[in-house]
Amino acid sequence: MSEKRRILLVDDDVDIIEQFSFLLREAGHDVITARGEEEAGDILESVKPDLAIVDLMVDHLDSGFVLCRRIKDLYPETPVLIVTSNPPEANIGMDAATGEDGRFVHDAFIQKPVEPRELVDAVQRLLSS
């Protein structure tokens, strides 16, 4: 029996938090939630997640990326999954997603709404890679 994997879930929408954490807990994961970058930052100081799921908001596109970069700086081996409801073409500034070393600060990218199965599978893939 493998140890429970710890997932940090960052989204400003309470209902997305409710849904995603339900689905992920149901899939056997340990979920810590944060409503924003600030709260996530506090959590990251004491907790090293096995995976982070970060929402990108249209008016704070940068801050989402800043958080991703921060996660990668603190815990380079933690995969980051970006979730967004923006249409792909609205995610201008994706180049901001590359860190100083030119590496992407996220490992996968999915669009909201996402099917429950698809979310769980994406998480599983990232955790086992």
Add this chain to the structure above:
Amino acid sequence: MNRPDKQQTIVVIDDDYVMRLSCSKILAKAGFRVETFEDGAQGLEGIARLRPDLVVVDLKMPGISGMEVISRTAQIDPAIIIVVITGYATISTAVETIKSGAYDFLPKPFSPDELRLIVDRGLERRRLLQETQRLEMERELLRRRFVTFVSHQLKTPLVAIHQYLDAMRHLGDVRVTADQRQEWIGRCLERSDEMLAIIKDWLTLSKVESGHLCTERKRIDLTPLIRDVLKALAEVAAAKGVHLAAELPENTYCVRGDRNSLSVLFDNLISNAIKYNRPNGNVTITGQVREGDVTISVTDTGIGIAPEDQQRLFDEFYRVKARSSASTSGTGLGLAICRRIVSELGGRIDVESEANTGSTFCVRLPACHEAAAL
């Protein structure tokens, strides 16, 4: 005259050497950078290279005519101002040059003052044109950002509803309990109400903007109008334990306006005062008549609004970042609607606030001195 910091460039095209020299002297003395050319071909090449602010061109020259210089300059950059000088000033040539894009016309001979004046006016015109252009571009950018923003605001609740429905469809009865299901359905309803509220406010805002809300200009006594608004909000206030108080004598606060939009205005302000209040707080409404204006103040006992937020509070979709984890729903359009209505009625709205004490929204409208219709 108010000149931009950057030195402005003027191109003078004339086949007459004396003319070139004197124009150049007069304009250089006035602080411009001046380049002169002796024919149309060289002049056009100079215009393309220098991108001047203004061109002074003689109409009658050998080779490329002044008229052609005018039309070709407009092709290079329509924002370049062209002043025509000529010894053969007739009404018809004047009309023709202005039709082909020249700004103005200066008949020879002219005095240094006349040249300076026409150049200054031309450059002022250019400045205004550029300013208008800049404002239009800014507005376009804002409009485009706005469309993205509105669709995002509408999409957010829809995405949440979709997630709930998808989970209930896929996970089945065993994995989602009946209680859980009920709770989720409740959330779906709340989120769809949120969407409906955004759309409703959005339509109200569009109506105010297109002048379809503030249609009437009747004498309106604000006291009974506010009383009606308070009556409609009594239940909401009671649910939060907020006490509503209004001390407004009748026939004192009369304005010219539209019942419908004034109701929307005070409904928004008083709803906010209830919503962003502390439990068991107070909402106090007071009035004042001063210097021909009626001021109605709505004061709450909420947590107050930070100075940096007060600036942008009336902007569309601006939401003050919640400091507590408890989120209060709102469309972000209520105060934008208020500001629009007030300005439509020739007044203004302001906010004063103190942290942890509360906020006061003051609506100032021109008073109506007409006697009440019998």
